[in-house]
Structure formats: C-alpha cells, structure tokens
Amino acid sequence: LDLTSVGASGHSMGGHGALSLFLRNPGLFKSVSAFAPICNPTQSPWGKKAFEGYLGSVGAGKAHDACELVQTYSGPRVPI
Numbered sequence: 412l413d414l415t416s417v418g419a420s421g422h423s424m425g426g427h428g429a430l431s432l433f434l435r436n437p438g439l440f441k442s443v444s445a446f447a448p449i450c451n452p453t454q455s456p457w458g459k460k461a462f463e464g465y466l467g468s469v470g471a472g473k474a475h476d477a478c479e480l481v482q483t484y485s486g487p488r489v490p491i
Contacts, residue, residue: 418443424448427452427477434481438487442489453479
C-alpha cells in the first residue's frame with residue numbers, strides 16, 4: 412500500500428463525500444474524482460432536512476458541504 416498515492420472517488424452522494432473528504436483533509440489525497448456529485452446540500456430542501464435531523468442544524472452541515480468547504484480550502488494546489 413502506497414500511502415503517498417491515495418485517491419478518493421465516488422458517484423452521486425458518494426462523489427460529494429469524496430470531495431468533502433478531500434477538502435477536509437488537505438494533503439492526504441493525491442487525487443479526487445466525483446461523478447455526477449450532489450451539489451450544495453445545505454441549500455436544498457432534502458439537505459436541510461437531513462442536516463437538521465442528523466447533525467442538529469444546517470450550520471453544522473456546512474462542515475460537510477463541499478461547496479462551503481471549497482471557499483475556505485487552504486491546502487496544497489492540485490492540478491485540474
């Protein structure tokens with residue numbers, strides 16, 4: 412296992428999860444791929460309901476929303 416070449420990928424909700432993991436762990440992943448990821452769940456009705464139900468508030472969900480996380484990402488630059 413080469414821990415310097417770890418990647419994350421996923422489809423739909425898993426794609427959003429891969430993006431969130433990548434953004435919350437700067438430098439851990441060498442690459443990330445998201446195929447048709449969900450987008451901005453803190454701004455959608457189903458996302459608001461889920462975050463309120465599971466985390467207690469939509470505000471707490473922002474720590475898991477890739478659209479929110481990318482705005483404050485300060486990790487290494489990754490080529491696109």
